[in-house]
Amino acid sequence: MPGVTGEARASESTSAEGSEAQSAPRARVVLADDDVLLREGLAGLLARSGFEVVGQAGDAVRLMQLVREFRPELVVVDIRMPPDHSTEGLEAASRIREELPDTAVVVLSAHVELEEATELLASGQRVGYLLKSRVTDVDDFIDTLGRVLKGAAVVDPALVKELVAARRTQDPLDALSARERDVLALMAEGRSNAGIARQIWVTEGTVEKHVRSILMKLDLSETTDDHRRVLAVLAFLERR
């Protein structure tokens, strides 16, 4: 599965973003990570992809200063930073969201944990929770950043996968078809119907049909809001 979507993503982003890369900067970004190498690498990657990196921070305090000063559209922050090396990134994210609610925040983590995802997602739209290793897939990473900037709530597929794969004695997911499971996973990742359609090479209408069917089978309420949909699905997956 990851392989499929990964590839699909790769192609999608290439076509979509390639043209945009040359025009005006996509967004102003502040980066935060205590690993200098990785930060520099990310900065370079973002710059080449058309983002304007307006600041880099090595700790949460500095991050807040930069954010307040530069008011970027996007913040990419490592979850683990000095001084405690635990969840500073999450706290910074929520503080940024409080002070500057329109800022998009993407949190990178070496491990993805559901609790952290839900905590971040709870802070609203324009959030992303990704495995750090995801950055190695450049196209996908950039694409995800774009989605978040556009208002999506993104959860790393690895987490979704773990959730979906969790065995249950009487798994309600058994009621779904394979395709529907795919769609569900994508929903959990935070993709819009259109996004899902692009991923699995079907029409948006088909996706809508699938979505409706899934929601009905899983007894989830329909919501037009993608962001809330993500939460609902995640919650369902976790709860079951």
Added chain:
Amino acid sequence: MMATGAAVRGSPLADEQAALRRVATLVAQGVPPAEIFAAVSIEVDRVFGLDPATFDVAVVGRFEPGPELVIVGISKSVDIGPVGSRWPPNELFAPTHVLRTGRPARIRADDVVAASGEVAELLRDHGYLSQVASPIVVDGNLWGAMLVTTKSDLPPDTEERLAQFTELVATAIANAESHEALAKLADEQAALQRVATLVAQGVSSGELFAAVTTEVAHVFSDVDASLVATVIRFDPGPECVLVGGSRPYEREPLGARWAPRDLYVSTRVLRSGSSARVNEADLDAIGGPVADVLRLRGFLHQVGCPVVVEGQLWGAMTLNSSRELPPDTDARLEKFTELVATAIANADSRGALAELAGEQAALRRVATLVAEGAPPDEVFAAVVDEVARILGLERVGMSRYEADGTATVIGATGEHPYPPGSRSALNEPSLLLHVRKTGRPARIDDYRPLPGTMAAAAHEAGVRSAIGTPIIVDGRTWGAIIAISTEPRPIPDRSELRLAQFTDLVATAVANATAHTDLSALADEQTALRRVATLVARGAPAAEIFSAVAEEVGGLLGPDHAVMARFDGPDVVSIMAEWTSTGDRPRLENRRPLSAGGIAKLVQDTGRPARVDDYVSAARGRQSWVLDSGTRAAVAAPITVDGRLWGVMGVGSRGAPPPPGTEARLASFTELVATAIANTEARHALERAAAQQAALRRVATLVAQAAAPQDLFDAVAEEVGRLLPAANVSMGRYESDDTVTSMASWSFDGPTFPVGVRWPIKGTNAAWMVLQTGRSARVDDFSTATDPIGVAVREAGYTSAVGSPIVVEGQLWGVISAASTEGRMPPDSEERLASFTELVATALANAEARAQVERLAEEQAALRRVATLVAGGAEPREIFSAVSDEVGRLFDTKLAAVGRFELDAGSVRTFFSLGAPLDLVGTDRWEVVDYLATADVLRTGRSARAEAARWESEEGETAERLRRLGVITTVASPIVVEGELWGAMLVASTDAQLPGDTEERLERFTELVATAIANAESSAELSASRRRIVAAADDARRRIERDLHDGVQQRLVSLGLELGVMKADPPIGDALKEQLASATDDVRSVLDAIVELARGIHPAILSRGGLEAALKALARRSVVPVELHAEIDGPLPGDVEVAAYYVAAEALTNAAKHAHASVARMDARTDDGTLTLTVRDDGVGGAKPGGGSGLIGLRDRVEALGGTIKITSSAGNGTSIAVTLPIATEPDGEIDPFLGQP
């Protein structure tokens, strides 16, 4: 003469004028009238030229009643009369005519010549042929006349010329008269003043009357020098009493009385109440002997004036004269009578005052006596004396009315016919009776008409009148004072009144005296009671109190005999104290019988006070010591001590019965006595109790000091003997065959029972009865005894015995008995013995307990030794030997062993003896056969005992061995280690039974052994676990190393290779993208592998999200579906979380790998400081620690944290792993340093 006369006439006017002037001067000078008369006469003589050689004379004369002319002045002395001579009236006398006419008069010579008669002759002889007289008018009254008489005719103007002289004379006279009057007035005033002074000085009446009459007489002496003035008092009668007279009479001394007579002026005054006169004319008119007497005395004229004292006609003052008394006499007398009246009033009042004072003084004297509380007799005597004095009566008596209608004389003056103490019957009319009947004063003024001998006797005795006044005490006519007069005159009216004041006093005195008597009686009684009470309070010996009481009662109630006695039985009293008024005691024994009808018996029967007024009849001829002592009447009161009738106190009289209140008064004393007795008894009781306590304490001390039993018994016997007291005390121990072994015996001074001897007790003795009943018993009659003890007791002279059981720990052990030689043992002996038997029982029990304690101490020491070994971590083997030794020593046997139950090859349980081998034929392994105690232990898990009887007839090696050894009893006790029956401890004896508590005692040792074993096991376990943990850690490292090597390292190498290839031969275009993509994938998978590896090393989620999140993640990732229920409150300690996580992880792994489960249930909850984690799967079960399941590592980990892990995994039933971990933080020091912090 003529010439002279003419010559004189030539200047006669001048001469006359000069003469007049000379006379006037004399008058003005206030020359005495007499002198003036003389001077005037001479001047007139000269003026009228009277021939000195002739009898011609000028005369001044005064008219006096008669009438007479008194010559008061004459010019020359002639024989017709000197001054003072009197001339009666005569026609031929010119003054007579003046007198008649009040005008000048002349007598011619012719008339005289022509007249005849004696007077005419006298006149002719003297040549008094011509007379001219001129009136002397003084104050309008014809006073006298002036006369000139000559031989020849006097000129016609003589009257006129004489008139001038008579005027002068009149003036002189008037002056002189007024002088005289003044002088008289002055005199009178002086006299009045003198009298007044006397009055003011309060001289006695008599003195006053004498003075007044003298003064009055003097004042009126000019009228009549022999005038007599009197003061007369009017007395009832009426009578006149002469109380004062100016000249003592010969016949009528002062105090003379006479009845009123008309001719006495005093009578007239009396009758009229105003001044009166009696003249000679009246005398003549009325005549009679009184007139004669009066005439004789010369009282021809009387004037009387009333003396009115305070409005009452008291008497009169009289003037008695032979001459007529001037009209103003009354008035003048009245001044004197006024004074007299005042004086009398004063005197009266003084007299009254004096009387009053006298009375008051008398009353005061009596009152003082009364107030001083003088004895009534004294008061009565004083009263009658004072009354007699006050009333002036000689016979005064006071009587008291008695209840029986008689009266007793209680006081009398000396003259009284009835002396004090005499009684009168009052059955005849008499003053006493009357006063008594009416309760009011009464008087008898005449005894004669009264009936009755008494009246007659009284009259005979000269009693004429008497007054009586009641003495009212408390509203009752208590008595009377009678005053008797022998005078004919009745006793004055006021006397009753005056008496009344005395009777009041007497009444008060009586009341006081009664009260006094009562009070003093009460006071006496109180004093007596107090004296006795003091004795009682002081705790004086009873005997002293009794005699004091008897004495006080005797002295107080006034009987002849007082007795206090104790009831000693139904018919016997013991005399405790006795008193007689005579001082000598009746010679009687102290114990006296009560005679029926006697007063003591009465009291005993009724329990109440009693009285016998006539002992003779009461005794009815029976023998009575009371009678013998001379008592005829008695009163007695019971003495009740603490509610029981103890005795009696009585007073007896030889004569009259004691008064009614005696019982009550006795009662106060009997109460005191009862208190004294109660106190004494209480004291005795206290003393006895104290003695008993002391004895018990001494015995208890011996007991506490763990004295040797025999010493104790001897001591007890003696203490009991001295205390009760008893003549003999013995102690015996019951043996099983109705015998008693004598343990101790003590005797006051008699024979004792030999100690150590066994006596059969069935029979008449205390020991037998105590044995029968198990309680205290007494035997009061050994006369019929036939058993050895009874006979011995009797022969030894003991008459009564009391026995008390000695009960040791609920068993009747023995008996203490106490015997007396006189009568019965006191009733409380059983009770008192009981305290001692208790002590003895305690001592015996103590001895037993002590023995026990010693044994216990030994045991404790042994246990301690073993415990020390155990705590010191000695080898089990060493401990087992030690235990066997100790146990063997304790139970005095060589056969003691500790053994473990083992399962033989053939599943036969054996008892493997460790430690000291049972001294047998070389083997230390026994099969556990049924008849062995160990079999029971094995079966029941509890201590057991087996006696020889069980294997007596058994066959088999074991049984033979036992028989050979001569084992009688075996006792075995289980050794339980960690809830499992591990082995047993065995002890066997060959001589005697093992005591009943052997099991219990053995158990203490088996506990220790179990502990030692557990300790050993757990320490072994601990070491093993530590080793395992270390091994596990090493293992984990190895794995990581391997995984790193195998996984990551390999991949990185291949990645490096890939990139190296690319570098060496850089692809282009799609091939470049492809190869790069592949390299990226490789990188990603290396990352994943590392992530996975890292998770294995330490799940980051634990740090970040806590146990619950980690468990959830585990559940998600688990291959086997997991149902997770987590309720974890609050953060948990890191190491606990880690341990729990690994347990869960391992369990889930096993469930997947080994158990082939389809579902796993995971439960995690915190509860009261503990985390409980349970993982259950429905797999095949059969998990065992070790065998690659990693479960051992779990146990180590969990137990290292002080938790528990329980793995249940029976084949086919799935596996359940339950872990509890304490989550309270522990100090670091206690955490196993090896495991360290998570």
